[in-house]
Amino acid sequence: MGKSKKEIGKIISPILEKLVNRLLVIKPEDPIPYMIQHLEDSIGSGAKPLNKRESVELAKLRKQFQNLKKKDDMEEDSKVSEEEASSDDEDDYIDELPEVAKVRMSGPARNSVSQEVYGIFNKKQDFIARVIEKSDEMKHKIRERLLESFMFANLDEKDLCIVIDAMEEKIYEEGDTVIKQGDDGAELFLVGEGLLQCFKETKTTEVYLRDYEHGESFGELALLYNAPRAATIRAKSRSILYSLDRDTFNLIVKESSQKKRDKYEQILKKVSILDSVSAYERSQIADAIKEESFKDGDMVIKQGDPGSIFYMVSEGEAIAMKKFDGSEEEKEVMKYNPGDYFGELALLRNEPRAASVIAKTDLVVLKLDRLSFKRMIGPLEVILKRNMEMYKTVVSS
Numbered sequence: 465m466g467k468s469k470k471e472i473g474k475i476i477s478p479i480l481e482k483l484v485n486r487l488l489v490i491k492p493e494d495p496i497p498y499m500i501q502h503l504e505d506s507i508g509s510g511a512k513p514l515n516k517r518e519s520v521e522l523a524k525l526r527k528q529f530q531n532l533k534k535k536d537d538m539e540e541d542s543k544v545s546e547e548e549a550s551s552d553d554e555d556d557y558i559d560e561l562p563e564v565a566k567v568r569m570s571g572p573a574r575n576s577v578s579q580e581v582y583g584i585f586n587k588k589q590d591f592i593a594r595v596i597e598k599s600d601e602m603k604h605k606i607r608e609r610l611l612e613s614f615m616f617a618n619l620d621e622k623d624l625c626i627v628i629d630a631m632e633e634k635i636y637e638e639g640d641t642v643i644k645q646g647d648d649g650a651e652l653f654l655v656g657e658g659l660l661q662c663f664k665e666t667k668t669t670e671v672y673l674r675d676y677e678h679g680e681s682f683g684e685l686a687l688l689y690n691a692p693r694a695a696t697i698r699a700k701s702r703s704i705l706y707s708l709d710r711d712t713f714n715l716i717v718k719e720s721s722q723k724k725r726d727k728y729e730q731i732l733k734k735v736s737i738l739d740s741v742s743a744y745e746r747s748q749i750a751d752a753i754k755e756e757s758f759k760d761g762d763m764v765i766k767q768g769d770p771g772s773i774f775y776m777v778s779e780g781e782a783i784a785m786k787k788f789d790g791s792e793e794e795k796e797v798m799k800y801n802p803g804d805y806f807g808e809l810a811l812l813r814n815e816p817r818a819a820s821v822i823a824k825t826d827l828v829v830l831k832l833d834r835l836s837f838k839r840m841i842g843p844l845e846v847i848l849k850r851n852m853e854m855y856k857t858v859v860s861s
């Protein structure tokens with residue numbers, strides 16, 4: 465026999481109460497996906513796992529919700545005026561993305577990542593990833609591309625192998641649509657070869673957002689938020705893509721990226737130049753970081769070299785040495801401790817390195833390449849430029 469009203473009330477009241485409280489505190493722009501996610505989290509956080517029938521029901525509900533959402537989106541699009549539609553400002557759309565995630569990031573303490581995955585797999589150890597047969601050569605190619613990408617580069621060897629096995633090669637000819645805005649999505653794509661373009665569609669037109677090249681991935685939003693595809697992606701040239709299914713993404717990739725975020729979050733909090741960035745932006749910086757270690761006396765940067773990397777000190781000490789006006793004599797112009805940064809001038813001014821930086825102890829630095837620096841630290845340019853005044857003082861003293 466089913467449960468009595470009282471019994472059902474007892475189970476769902478605390479969940480609903482918590483849900484309403486969260487909604488009132490967080491005020492998400494789009495409350496429905498937030499509510500669905502919250503309910504799924506509630507399933508993951510101790511309640512009995514869904515049985516098969518319940519899972520099917522949940523899938524049906526999700527499908528109904530996605531169709532409704534698609535309809536809403538289309539109605540919304542039809543309201544967009546011609547002027548708005550012709551806007552080609554990429555940032556309008558880029559800015560929308562973090563907002564969704566901010567809601568999730570800034571909310572009350574979240575369940576562990578493996579608890580919030582889509583579907584009924586609540587634990588990584590219960591999960592058996594798919595294996596798509598492929599040659600060693602293809603495995604090698606996929607590995608190379610995975611290591612180029614922020615999202616996958618931090619997988620340990622075991623997880624890297626699981627992801628390589630689960631990936632499926634898909635070839636698209638020039639003009640083919642890989643992802644259609646509004647569709648349901650169950651896979652993420654890593655670009656092996658080729659060039660793709662991302663567009664935001666409105667009722668009347670489509671606005672170009674960005675390109676995707678080898679080593680970059682797309683299609684993660686539908687998996688992360690159980691939402692319809694947020695943009696359209698088309699092949700600009702013949703493209704070889706590797707697709708990864710939702711469950712492998714959620715259980716293997718998302719978790720490792722979370723580990724990296726956890727690892728660097730505390731360190732990045734000490735980097736004063738990042739004081740004004742939000743938790744979400746900091747987590748994106750953590751995704752893009754590469755770590756490197758140097759021994760006492762190693763040269764990290766050489767004056768006069770071209771530069772394409774920005775550095776933040778994680779552990780240890782370093783100094784900056786500078787030769788002035790063609791003189792061979794070097795003067796110490798700066799000391800670095802954990803939380804300090806250097807190497808910004810070459811990126812900001814497109815000039816060779818203005819000084820040398822040398823490790824004074826064993827040193828661990830966090831590095832951002834030019835593109836990540838531009839995207840993530842670029843908005844802090846005013847502060848960086850203000851801080852550059854300090855070099856003048858050092859030089860003149």
Ligand SMILES: Nc1ncnc2c1ncn2[C@@H]1O[C@@H]2COP(=O)(O)O[C@H]2[C@H]1O
Pocket residue numbers: 557558559561643649662673674681682683684685686687692693694695696697
């Ligand atoms: N500004 C953007 N808005 C939405 N999607 C974007 C944007 N830029 C890139 N994308 C990618 O386009 C993909 C479309 O499918 P998804 O929504 O699954 O995931 C999306 C992102 O990976």
Ligand SMILES: Nc1ncnc2c1ncn2[C@@H]1O[C@@H]2COP(=O)(O)O[C@H]2[C@H]1O
Pocket residue numbers: 765771784786797798805806807808809810811816817818819820821855856858859
């Ligand atoms: N007096 C200084 N002049 C120029 N660069 C300095 C000075 N002191 C420290 N630096 C740092 O040394 C770095 C060398 O590489 P960049 O020119 O990219 O960026 C430089 C600054 O971050």
